[in-house]
Amino acid sequence: MKRELVISKIERGTVIDHINAGKALLVLRILGIGVGSKDTVTLAMNVPSKKMGKKDIVKVANKFIGEEELNKIALIAPKATINLIESYEVKRKFKVKLPDFIEGILRCPNRNCITNSREPVTPKFYIKLKDDVVTAKCYYCNKVIRNVDEFVI
Secondary structure (H helix, E strand, O other), X not given: OOOOOOOOOOXXXXXXXXXXXXXXXXXXXXXXXXXXXXXXXXXXXEEEEOOOEEEEEEEEEOOOOOHHHHHHHHHHOOOOXXXXXXXXXXXXXXXXOOOOEEEOOEOOOOOOOHHHOOOOXXXXXXXXXXXXXXXXXXXXOOOEEOOHHHHEX
């Protein structure tokens, strides 16, 4: 007997699919969805996937995400697919694109970096993807971050 996960459709909003397993809660944080949120959210974690082994899925009704949110999601889930839904139909589907350079999205872990001083300096990073691992290199101090999840602002 074959078992399938069935998740109801949304009338309008955003579906984020192919999120790395276990990262859906980070995606919710990026989207500003937390305790007390009025958004209707469907969350599936560690769902079987032919391509990824396991994956997470997030559906948010009546919300369309902006470029900054897309860049943050790309950092933690570089294989994610975004589906924009209108009238229960996918109107636009695309993969996130990992930017080569970001500003104001990550914080530098180097305490001595100028971005962590009292100066009004926006953190900037060069971004690379190698073997499905995202790394970020600080523009100012050259500190390399291998686990960007914990440094997303």
